[in-house]
Amino acid sequence: MLNFVLLLASARAAVCDHPLFSIIAAPPPTDDRHGVATGSGTLDGKDMLGGRFSLDSAAPFETWRAVLLQADNQDEWVPKRFGYEISDRIDREHMYLRFDIGFLANAVHVKRQLVVAVADGVVGDRFRTCWRMIDPTPFLPRIADKVSPDVAWERAATGWWELTPKPGGGVIVNYQWWAETSMVPSSLVKLGIRTTLPDLLDAFEERVIALAP
Numbered sequence: 001m002l003n004f005v006l007l008l009a010s011a012r013a014a015v016c017d018h019p020l021f022s023i024i025a026a027p028p029p030t031d032d033r034h035g036v037a038t039g040s041g042t043l044d045g046k047d048m049l050g051g052r053f054s055l056d057s058a059a060p061f062e063t064w065r066a067v068l069l070q071a072d073n074q075d076e077w078v079p080k081r082f083g084y085e086i087s088d089r090i091d092r093e094h095m096y097l098r099f100d101i102g103f104l105a106n107a108v109h110v111k112r113q114l115v116v117a118v119a120d121g122v123v124g125d126r127f128r129t130c131w132r133m134i135d136p137t138p139f140l141p142r143i144a145d146k147v148s149p150d151v152a153w154e155r156a157a158t159g160w161w162e163l164t165p166k167p168g169g170g171v172i173v174n175y176q177w178w179a180e181t182s183m184v185p186s187s188l189v190k191l192g193i194r195t196t197l198p199d200l201l202d203a204f205e206e207r208v209i210a211l212a213p
Helices: 002-014 061-069 071-077 137-142 186-196 198-211
Strands: 034-043 046-057 084-091 094-103 108-123 126-134 157-165 171-180
Touching: 034 171, 034 186, 034 198, 046 186, 046 198, 061 126, 061 157, 061 171, 061 198, 071 084, 108 157, 171 198
Parallel strands: none
Antiparallel strands: 034 046, 046 171, 084 094, 094 108, 108 126, 126 157, 157 171
C-alpha cells in the first residue's frame, strides 16, 4: 500500500507533469476546432502509444473543471459508442473503470478493466487532472460486484486533461490518452485514435454546455 501512497503524493506534488505527457507537443486547434497528434514513449519500462487532442471551446472554464472533477458519473452521460461501461469511485483517490472501445467503425474492439489513482491541481492559470493505472489487487474485495471475469485487466495506461482559460472567455482543452502497445498494429491504433477519439471531446463539451449557467 505504501507504493500507492507514494504514487499519489508524487502525482500531487508534480500536478500531473509526468515526462510521458511532454512527449507529444500540444496540437493547435484547426479550422474544425480540433487538433490531433499521436506518438510513442515508455512508462515504467513499457512501450506506450498515445494520442493528444485539443479543442477550442467557448464554454466556461469553471463548468469544464466541474465536469472533469465528476469523473465517477461519466458512464451515465458519455455516449455508449465511446465504450464507457463503468466509471465508479472506490474512494476519494481511486476509481474502477471498465470500457469497450470500438475503433474504425467497430472493426477493432479494445475491452479492458482497470483501477486507477487520480490526482488534480492548478499550474498557473491552468487546471490539470490525471489518472494512472495501478495494481488492482488491494481493491478487489471492495469492487467484487463490478469486476468482470470475462474482461482482461489493462496492462498499463494513463490519461491527462488540461484546461487553459482564454482571455476573451472560453477555454483550450488538451487531453491525452496512453496505453501499452499490444498485438494490434500501432498504425491501425493510431488511425483509430485520429478518427474516433476527437469526437469524445465534443461529447464532453456537450455536457459542459448543458450544465453551464
